[in-house]
Amino acid sequence: xxxxxxxxxxxxxxxxxxxxxxxxxxxxxxxxxxxxxxxxxxxxxxxxxxxxxxxxxxxxxxxxxxxxxxxxxxxxxxxxxxxxxxxxxxxxxxxxxxxxxxxxxxxxxxxxxxxxxxxxxxxxxxxxxxxxxxxxxxxxxxxxxxxxxxxxxxxxxxxxxxxxxxxxxxxxxxxxxxxxxxxxxxxxxxxxxxxxxxxxxxxxxxxxxxxxxxxxxxxxxxxxxxxxxxxxxxxxxxxxxxxxxxxxxxxxxxxxxxxxxxxxxxxxxxxxxxxxxxxxxxxxxxxxxxxxxxxxxxxxxxxxxxxxxxxxxxx
Amino acid sequence: xxxxxxxxxxxxxxxxxxxxxxxxxxxxxxxxxxxxxxxxxxxxxxxxxxxxxxxxxxxxxxxxxxxxxxxxxxxxxxxxxxxxxxxxxxxxxxxxxxxxxxxxxxxxxxxxxxxxxxxxxxxxxxxxxxxxxxxxxxxxxxxxxxxxxxxxxxxxxxxxxxxxxxxxxxxxxxxxxxxxxxxxxxxxxxxxxxxxxxxxxxxxxxxxxxxxxxxxxxxxxxxxxxxxxxxxxxxxxxxxxxxxxxxxxxxxxxxxxxxxxxxxxxxxxxxxxxxxxxxxxxxxxxxxxxxxxxxxxxxxxxxxxxxxxxxxxxxxxxxxxxxxxxxxxxxxxxxxxxxxxxxxxxxxxx
Numbered sequence: 001x002x003x004x005x006x007x008x009x010x011x012x013x014x015x016x017x018x019x020x021x022x023x024x025x026x027x028x029x030x031x032x033x034x035x036x037x038x039x040x041x042x043x044x045x046x047x048x049x050x051x052x053x054x055x056x057x058x059x060x061x062x063x064x065x066x067x068x069x070x071x072x073x074x075x076x077x078x079x080x081x082x083x084x085x086x087x088x089x090x091x092x093x094x095x096x097x098x099x100x101x102x103x104x105x106x107x108x109x110x111x112x113x114x115x116x117x118x119x120x121x122x123x124x125x126x127x128x129x130x131x132x133x134x135x136x137x138x139x140x141x142x143x144x145x146x147x148x149x150x151x152x153x154x155x156x157x158x159x160x161x162x163x164x165x166x167x168x169x170x171x172x173x174x175x176x177x178x179x180x181x182x183x184x185x186x187x188x189x190x191x192x193x194x195x196x197x198x199x200x201x202x203x204x205x206x207x208x209x210x211x212x213x214x215x216x217x218x219x220x221x222x223x224x225x226x227x228x229x230x231x232x233x234x235x236x237x238x239x240x241x242x243x244x245x246x247x248x249x250x251x252x253x254x255x256x257x258x259x260x261x262x263x264x265x266x267x268x269x270x271x272x273x274x275x276x277x278x279x280x281x282x283x284x285x286x287x288x289x290x291x292x293x294x295x296x297x298x299x300x301x302x303x304x305x306x307x308x309x310x311x312x313x314x315x
Numbered sequence: 316x317x318x319x320x321x322x323x324x325x326x327x328x329x330x331x332x333x334x335x336x337x338x339x340x341x342x343x344x345x346x347x348x349x350x351x352x353x354x355x356x357x358x359x360x361x362x363x364x365x366x367x368x369x370x371x372x373x374x375x376x377x378x379x380x381x382x383x384x385x386x387x388x389x390x391x392x393x394x395x396x397x398x399x400x401x402x403x404x405x406x407x408x409x410x411x412x413x414x415x416x417x418x419x420x421x422x423x424x425x426x427x428x429x430x431x432x433x434x435x436x437x438x439x440x441x442x443x444x445x446x447x448x449x450x451x452x453x454x455x456x457x458x459x460x461x462x463x464x465x466x467x468x469x470x471x472x473x474x475x476x477x478x479x480x481x482x483x484x485x486x487x488x489x490x491x492x493x494x495x496x497x498x499x500x501x502x503x504x505x506x507x508x509x510x511x512x513x514x515x516x517x518x519x520x521x522x523x524x525x526x527x528x529x530x531x532x533x534x535x536x537x538x539x540x541x542x543x544x545x546x547x548x549x550x551x552x553x554x555x556x557x558x559x560x561x562x563x564x565x566x567x568x569x570x571x572x573x574x575x576x577x578x579x580x581x582x583x584x585x586x587x588x589x590x591x592x593x594x595x596x597x598x599x600x601x602x603x604x605x606x607x608x609x610x611x612x613x614x615x616x617x618x619x620x621x622x623x624x625x626x627x628x629x630x631x632x633x634x635x636x637x638x639x640x641x642x643x644x645x646x647x648x649x650x651x652x653x654x655x656x657x658x659x660x661x662x663x664x665x
Contacts, residue, residue: 030648031648040551136453236577268561268646270347
């Protein structure tokens with residue numbers, strides 16, 4: 001992705017030099033293998049630190065919420081969809097942002113990748129379609145598509161949906177027959193199996209709220225779990241409280257989630273947080289024909305009423 | 316100090332035998348990661364582990380801990396009177412704890428056991444526990460423990476330090492508590508002291524060669540609190556922070572806690588729960604005033620506490636043992652090594 005990096009730096013430096021924006025939000029090289037860290041550049045020199053690689057998994061729209069400045073932002077497909085959602089929900093104004101669009105070719109799953117090794121990975125490098133990883137005792141080359149992030153394998157919006165300029169030509173979108181094989185697997189479970197599946201998913205949750213805080217949708221000034229007057233949810237490790245947090249959060253994202261995977265990326269305990277939101281995305285698509293963040297002029301289905309809304313749930 | 320050789324063939328039997336006296340804790344594999352947990356019957360500690368996601372601190376300081384309880388049933392004479400919960404302080408042993416985690420316990424003790432206050436929950440649990448450490452033959456890329464006053468074979472805070480020698484363990488028995496545990500396991504093959512010391516020294520040097528990352532802390536003490544507090548780098552350092560609690564929860568030395576009362580029907584419980592300075596709720600006053608309302612202030616608080624306030628207050632080094640867990644787990648890759656070096660090298664411009 002060296003060509004992307006070069007172009008991002010070039011476009012960013014120009015924007016800053018011409019004072020078109022106050023600062024630009026992008027990624028810089030992380031201090032550890034397989035990490036890219038969100039970075040703010042206020043000067044052309046700071047823009048030299050921008051990079052683009054298979055580890056730019058986080059969603060940068062998260063850093064736009066309620067900002068008042070004129071901001072440049074590097075956005076792949078899912079980031080751009082959350083920017084659209086932010087515009088719809090009045091968290092940022094379109095004219096405040098200059099979007100440097102990145103036609104995305106998918107990110108790699110760091111957990112899947114590390115689980116291929118018994119030791120810690122000490123070095124990471126990549127070419128267009130493969131990655132090379134070093135550990136203390138050896139080196140391995142893996143085709144990129146074998147360790148693609150799960151949400152990237154079913155992504156049909158790799159290209160940014162809105163942008164002011166692009167770092168490269170648009171990429172071909174994936175044609176996916178079955179967008180929700182994972183949801184179908186859970187749907188087919190018995191009630192007990194479902195219960196056990198979600199209990200197992202949450203058993204290591206430490207309630208650090210990294211999933212919530214990495215999510216661009218979670219911008220409530222005070223999240224319901226942090227409300228203290230009255231306090232609605234206990235703060236300890238009681239499983240009822242842990243479940244309540246995850247289920248309510250997921251429902252608050254219904255019809256808004258772009259399946260960017262930032263929640264999974266952020267979770268230190270490797271919880272597949274998307275298992276909570278994916279069914280809602282599937283329902284949004286099947287019931288309302290809706291995918292979040294594609295259109296600045298339409299509000300999410302649960303935000304509006306239409307006489308044509310399906311009423312099948314009324315028995 | 317004495318040294319014991321343990322043939323790995325005898326290991327499982329010895330550990331099982333110790334269950335007569337001790338509750339056992341140690342590394343357990345769950346999905347892809349290791350956790351320090353209670354070892355159920357017939358479960359041996361997974362001694363081959365690299366590192367655990369969470370530190371061992373929860374063995375002494377659980378994330379949620381019942382402290383007091385009261386009944387709200389007014390027909391009872393003692394209704395609404397808080398009473399200390401009965402705690403289980405029978406002997407326990409943590410097997411395979413990393414040397415830096417044991418060192419972290421010693422640092423925690425400075426906070427929970429002072430001249431003025433003794434936290435009974437933490438101290439009773441600590442005193443009931445025997446720490447059986449495992450030296451790290453091959454430290455990983457996140458380990459920077461040699462520059463934080465500990466290291467892969469440091470025995471500070473441990474009762475026993477084990478060295479893995481392929482077919483056997485060499486145990487360095489450091490305290491009476493350690494001797495009692497080794498005795499309960501029936502491990503009694505005494506090894507030569509001089510040879511064993513030399514062997515530990517070789518292992519330590521070999522292991523330390525693998526540690527590639529270091530931090531500089533030598534100038535932190537001479538800087539004033541205000542100088543660092545008002546330094547211009549905090550905004551940019553904290554830009555990427557999403558204010559989750561990951562760094563504080565995985566940290567073996569973060570000890571801040573919150574107190575919560577929970578009522579269920581007629582029973583009231585007072586809980587102690589890990590708190591995190593990353594949360595906007597942290598130390599927010601009842602008046603509504605928040606001493607650290609912004610993200611930058613909260614990020615600064617964490618690093619100032621670990622790398623400056625603690626150092627100034629106790630003069631026992633920084634409140635970081637170099638385990639690298641926060642470096643590995645931080646969702647946005649805020650790296651304490653980098654922050655520490657920036658703080659250490661900062662010179663106020665005149």
